[in-house]
Amino acid sequence: MAPREMTRTAFYVLTALADEPRHGYGIVRETTALSEGQVQLRIGTLYGVLDRLTAEGVIELDREETHQGRLRKYYRLTGRGEAALESEARRMASGAQAATRRLASRIGARQADGNTLPARPTGTEGAP
Secondary structure (H helix, E strand, O other): OOOOOOHHHHHHHHOOOOOOOEHHHHHHHHHHHEEEEEEOOOHHHHHHHHHHHOOOOEEHHHHEEEOOEEEEEEEEEEEEHHHHHHHHHHHHHHHHHHHHHHHHHHHHHHHHOOOOOOOOOOOOOOOO
């Protein structure tokens, strides 16, 4: 099955698995840390994402362990997953660079005009 466009959640799950296999709760903690709290997975949501990523072949089951009477499934990135994550990271970096260049040229143009403060909306544009 061909992977769909990568969601933000999928990106952080794959990133969480890039260095080592992790179990569900470990993935939840790692995605929260990597995203600086912007992605906070619930366990029910996580397993849907893991099922989809497994079906796409970008992650796979690494092992199962029993911990305190509960089964823990550890997942790992596949070669296909590594390639998908690398491609998405490059795409995101390219987009960020394009935005940074545009902002720099805008700020540079303002400074050339003698306006060194960035234009900020005040909510009063067009008011009499």
